[in-house]
Amino acid sequence: MNFRDTLSLELNVFADFDPRLPPSYREAPYCFLANIDPVLQRSVLEQFRGPRMVGCDTMNHWIENSRRELESLLPAVDFLVINDEEARLLSGERNIVRAARRILEKGARSVLVKRGEYGVLRFSPDSVFAVPAFPLEEVFDPTGAGDTFAGGFMGALARWGHEDEQAVRRAIVYGTVLASFAVEDFGLGRLRTLTREELDRRYRQFVSLTDVPP
């Protein structure tokens, strides 16, 4: 479940997509550049007045075919959210710790490496954070788990309005927990019925799941 083969990429309406942000959006302090052509990601980013925080996703296709454009974007990125294969491809390093270090050298302020059912590793220049995925008895549909993670992560930070180490860790866990709900049903089904209380309860379960006594 952790590997994706790109057999064919049909951009459809995105083939000549040239997004123009409504004026009110341009003031937003939080900008997430979802996985698309890095030329479009840059064009969207440039329409922001001065976002406080920029997240960015990408995939093997852009790493292979638009590497220069993607790499030129990295110095503007606070959180690069990619999976382990993509981290290896982007860095040319097989070992994931070295892969992340190389990506930080390319300019990204931090890297969140998604490892599917094995959780997330977050690397910044002075810290590493490792979290497992929430263990589930049943995974119905992993489609969108990575996007849900990124949405939950950015949403949590946007709600709190700060990005210190504790907030980033909490946001990563909220992203992980949100993704654990997303895969429990097909499509967006489970997220539609999810309550804040269920989310917070699973967050607390996660704290106990991972608690290492000093």
Added chain:
Amino acid sequence: MNFRDTLSLELNVFADFDPRLPPSYREAPYCFLANIDPVLQRSVLEQFRGPRMVGCDTMNHWIENSRRELESLLPAVDFLVINDEEARLLSGERNIVRAARRILEKGARSVLVKRGEYGVLRFSPDSVFAVPAFPLEEVFDPTGAGDTFAGGFMGALARWGHEDEQAVRRAIVYGTVLASFAVEDFGLGRLRTLTREELDRRYRQFVSLTDVPP
């Protein structure tokens, strides 16, 4: 690095091994039944007077060829230490949470599922504990990582003399940390030079690596 194919099993001196424990060993409170024929594991266990804690390892070969003998041993086992493939094979369940539940139903008091570079999941009837592996920039030789984990885990519990939830979690992390040193060099090389201070320092790094703020 997480999967093992058994191409051939040469038991050599173990083919007609019939271990007799020296009398002083029979009083030991901690018994670890390393991976071998479950008939021998039982014979060794029966020579103990009444161990306080029994750990047990196994592998695909015994699960496939000596399932009855292995399963009859499980009710005497406090900690079954196996990898994820073996947990699936033993339980017949693909999902690792359900696999562990099935193994608990077969009588083991708890299950420690080793996932190589992805860490360890520990299941008991009333608790789950998930830890990542310690992220390393260089893995020289993964041979013996699982045995080192089990040795560190059992050794820590034996040193402390109790097995409450906190002690078990700490012991799992000490096992994980010890294994992270073992793979840094070939064979036993790194363990020979390892100091207690290095071990404790990496334990503290591990606490910070995995710390999820409430």
